[in-house]
Amino acid sequence: MKVVVVGASGTMGSRVVKYLERDGRNVVEASSSTGVSALTGKGLDEAFDGADAVIDVTNFGSFGSGDALGFFKQAGTNLLKSARKHNIRHYLALSVVGAESLVENDYFRAKLVQENLIRASGLPHTIVRSTQFFEFLGGIVGSSADNGVIRLPMVRLQPIAGDEVAAWIAKLIAEQPRNSIVEIGGPEPADLVELANELMTITEDNRPVTADPNAPYFGVSVRHEGLVPSIPAARGKLTYHDWLSRTLRA
Numbered sequence: 001m002k003v004v005v006v007g008a009s010g011t012m013g014s015r016v017v018k019y020l021e022r023d024g025r026n027v028v029e030a031s032s033s034t035g036v037s038a039l040t041g042k043g044l045d046e047a048f049d050g051a052d053a054v055i056d057v058t059n060f061g062s063f064g065s066g067d068a069l070g071f072f073k074q075a076g077t078n079l080l081k082s083a084r085k086h087n088i089r090h091y092l093a094l095s096v097v098g099a100e101s102l103v104e105n106d107y108f109r110a111k112l113v114q115e116n117l118i119r120a121s122g123l124p125h126t127i128v129r130s131t132q133f134f135e136f137l138g139g140i141v142g143s144s145a146d147n148g149v150i151r152l153p154m155v156r157l158q159p160i161a162g163d164e165v166a167a168w169i170a171k172l173i174a175e176q177p178r179n180s181i182v183e184i185g186g187p188e189p190a191d192l193v194e195l196a197n198e199l200m201t202i203t204e205d206n207r208p209v210t211a212d213p214n215a216p217y218f219g220v221s222v223r224h225e226g227l228v229p230s231i232p233a234a235r236g237k238l239t240y241h242d243w244l245s246r247t248l249r250a
Contacts, residue, residue: 002026002051003173006079007058009033011135012094015166016055023170038075044082053173054083056093060110068110076117083123090177091125092169093118097158097183098227099129104220115181124177128169131185131229133162134243141196144215150200151212152192153221158228159195160186161243164236183229186236195240202244 003020007013008029020027028047030036036043038058048054056079060071083091095111102108118125132140137159144152168184193211200209217227 003053003055004028004030004047004051005055006030006038010057010059012057012162012166015163016057016169019167019170038079039071041078044078048082048086051088053090054088055169055173068107072110072114076114080117080121089124090173091123092173093127095127095129097129097131097229101222101226102220105218124179126172126178127181129181129183130160130165132157132159134159134240135162137195138199141199148207150196150207150209151215152196153215153217154211154213154224155192155217155222156189156225156228157192158185158189159240160236161238164238168234182233184234185229187239189228
């Protein structure tokens with residue numbers, strides 16, 4: 001099975017490549033470092049030639065910065081055009097659990113546009129919506145600092161290790177396309193303030209953490225359960241506590 005990973009050099013793409021190769025797949029790494037651009041379309045036809053499946057883990061900047069909407073619209077259009085041309089049998093894209101609750105944020109609105117382009121393409125597909133990665137929680141917490149205090153929204157998350165998401169993507173691409181959304185989350189939900197307190201304790205960061213009902217999540221007001229999977233099709237096994245312990249020991 002020949003699988004093209006678009007965004008192969010990124011945080012998730014490099015992990016996905018590792019698990020695909022472990023499973024014995026013929027992997028084509030498509031990224032700027034290999035001369036392929038989803039945004040301009042450069043190199044896509046060459047990368048997709050003879051491929052059975054495409055995994056789209058392209059990303060753009062950080063949440064809420066830059067023209068994410070423009071990027072995902074143009075990149076999605078180019079990728080899907082090339083995928084149809086080369087009769088790709090399974091197109092899988094990574095998205096975000098709860099994106100529909102965050103449409104006031106440019107990045108999450110862009111992810112919904114990306115999903116809609118895939119559904120409208122007619123390609124056999126699977127859209128994998130993941131909860132927040134453990135690897136990103138430090139950044140989420142840090143971005144909420146206000147005059148030495150961490151002020152967090154009263155929101156519940158069910159974060160997951162990036163490696164477990166990558167392993168699930170590698171598994172799903174070998175299966176029949178779902179032509180629907182698959183939600184992936186961590187083993188257990190927790191309030192963001194609880195996760196932050198554990199992070200601050202284990203990293204010996206003495207800044208106080210508080211739950212603020214008026215604090216936004218990346219500029220958006222979100223209901224308490226808005227970012228938790230409704231019916232997760234897959235759950236990770238590694239807890240945040242164990243992930244933190246392993247990371248600090250590494």
